[in-house]
Amino acid sequence: MPEPRTLDASGLKCPVPIVRAKKEIDSLPVGEVLRVIATDPGSVLDFQGWVKTNPSKYELVGQEQGRDAQARTTYIHLVRRKA
Amino acid sequence: MSLAVATEIDPAVRAYVDEQLAALRDRVPDNRVTLVVFSGDLDRHLASLVIATGAAAMGLEVSIFYTFWGLSALKKASHLDGKSAKEKMFTLMTPGGLSTLPLSRLNFGGMGRAMLRSMMKEQEVASVEELFATARELGVKMIACTMSMDVMGITREELLDGVEVGGVATFLGDAARSRAAFFI
Numbered sequence: 001m002p003e004p005r006t007l008d009a010s011g012l013k014c015p016v017p018i019v020r021a022k023k024e025i026d027s028l029p030v031g032e033v034l035r036v037i038a039t040d041p042g043s044v045l046d047f048q049g050w051v052k053t054n055p056s057k058y059e060l061v062g063q064e065q066g067r068d069a070q071a072r073t074t075y076i077h078l079v080r081r082k083a
Numbered sequence: 084m085s086l087a088v089a090t091e092i093d094p095a096v097r098a099y100v101d102e103q104l105a106a107l108r109d110r111v112p113d114n115r116v117t118l119v120v121f122s123g124d125l126d127r128h129l130a131s132l133v134i135a136t137g138a139a140a141m142g143l144e145v146s147i148f149y150t151f152w153g154l155s156a157l158k159k160a161s162h163l164d165g166k167s168a169k170e171k172m173f174t175l176m177t178p179g180g181l182s183t184l185p186l187s188r189l190n191f192g193g194m195g196r197a198m199l200r201s202m203m204k205e206q207e208v209a210s211v212e213e214l215f216a217t218a219r220e221l222g223v224k225m226i227a228c229t230m231s232m233d234v235m236g237i238t239r240e241e242l243l244d245g246v247e248v249g250g251v252a253t254f255l256g257d258a259a260r261s262r263a264a265f266f267i
Contacts, residue, residue: 013229013233014228014229014230014250014251015230015250015251018251018252040229040230040250041229041239041248042228042229042230042249042253043250045226045247045249045250045252045253045256046249046251046252046256048253048256049249049252049253049254049255049256049257050252050256052259052260053252053255053259053260055109056106056109
């Protein structure tokens with residue numbers, strides 16, 4: 001499986017990660033997954049809320065926590081474009 | 084006879100109807116109420132908690148999204164360690180918890196607040212602290228806005244346990260599926 005397109009939203013504050021993610025995912029073909037890396041802990045519920053209002057368009061296929069090179073906690077969101 | 088008709092539904096028609104129904108279901112609100120509490124005033128918090136506990140008692144799912152001055156109500160403690168000079172100033176100049184919130188009018192350095200509290204007691208109206216505890220007991224979801232926490236230098240450690248953090252999409256994810264939404 002090819003690597004999904006990645007959007008680095010590290011350091012960005014609400015609402016910018018969601019706005020950028022929306023722009024980015026709509027440029028992907030239907031069925032593809034966008035990987036968003038954020039440092040805002042609020043982004044975990046934000047991405048859940050985002051797909052909840054667009055259940056026929058987007059699907060949250062995964063969320064995980066990590067740590068970047070600067071030792072910041074990162075929140076990774078995998079969103080699939082359904083339509 | 085109606086049964087015979089039902090079995091003869093064209094699969095293409097059925098698929099179309101199912102698809103339309105699914106699309107409609109996405110747009111039907113849940114039994115839910117969502118509030119934004121922006122204000123740091125005691126009286127406004129009282130109003131928000133009356134709505135929240137009332138809604139929860141009526142069987143509605145309730146989320147309260149606390150932002151800017153409203154965050155003061157969620158503080159369990161104020162810390163200065165590791166904060167910038169401006170953040171320290173903000174911490175010292177904003178209330179540290181529900182019990183220290185001022186009134187929006189006639190506060191008179193806290194005298195008005197004390198008077199209102201005693202009048203509420205006389206009238207046997209629940210205090211904000213009682214309503215807040217009731218709201219939590221009833222499962223009202225409380226979310227702190229991370230963006231205003233960052234701006235005002237409020238850390239997660241200063242907030243009450245069990246408070247979640249989120250942003251605008253967290254609020255809208257709930258508000259868009261709600262029967263009513265309030266900005267207080």
